[in-house]
Amino acid sequence: MARVALQKRDQLPEHLRALWDRMTTYGPFEGQAAAMANRLPVFEHMWRLLTQLADEGVLPKRYLELAIVAVSLVNQCDFCVAQHTPKLAVEGITTEGAANLLDWEKHPELTEVDRLVVEYAIAVTSNWHRIRDAMFERLRAHFNDAQIVELTWRIALCGAFNRFNDVLQVEVDV
Structure with a gap:
C-alpha cells in the first residue's frame, strides 16, 4: 500500500486532466502518477516531459x-x-x-x-x-x-x- 494518498483524475484541476489521459497512453503508470499528483508541479512537469520525449522519439x-x-x-x-x-x-x-x-x-x-x-x-x-x-x-x-x-x-x-x-x-x- 502506498505511503501517500493516491489522487484520482477527477481530483486534478481541469487543465491537468488531459495530461492524465495522455499519461495513460504512455503505459500503466496510474499509481505513480496518482502519488505524484499530491504535488501538482511534480505531476505536471514529469508527465509533460515524459510524454514530450515519447512524442519526439530521438532515441529508439x-x-x-x-x-x-x-x-x-x-x-x-x-x-x-x-x-x-x-x-x-x-x-x-x-x-x-x-x-x-x-x-x-x-x-x-x-x-x-x-x-x-x-x-x-x-x-x-x-x-x-x-x-x-x-x-x-x-x-x-x-x-x-x-x-x-x-x-x-x-x-x-x-x-x-x-x-x-x-x-x-x-x-x-x-
Whole structure:
C-alpha cells in the first residue's frame, strides 16, 4: 500500500486532466502518477516531459527500455522492472532476458549496441564519477549528441523514479 494518498483524475484541476489521459497512453503508470499528483508541479512537469520525449522519439525505444530495466535492476526497483519488462518484450527481449540484463557481456539476446547501452546504464547508475572518455567514443559511434543527452537523462531520471516508487511504496499497476 502506498505511503501517500493516491489522487484520482477527477481530483486534478481541469487543465491537468488531459495530461492524465495522455499519461495513460504512455503505459500503466496510474499509481505513480496518482502519488505524484499530491504535488501538482511534480505531476505536471514529469508527465509533460515524459510524454514530450515519447512524442519526439530521438532515441529508439529498444535502447530506452534496455536502459530503464538495467537501471531498475541495479537499484532493485520491482515497480519499474515490472512496468518496463513488457515494454522491453515488445522490443524483442524475453522476460527471462530482461531479468538477466545485468549479465550483459554474455547476454544472447543483445546486439553490440544493446550491450553498450546496458553497460552505460549500469555505469551511470553505479559509477558515474568513473566514466571515461573511451565510453563516449564508443557511444558516439552509434548515437548523436541529442541521443546521448537523452539516454543519460533518462538513466538518471529512472534512478529518481526507482527511489520515488520504492520509498513511497507505489504498487505495480496491471
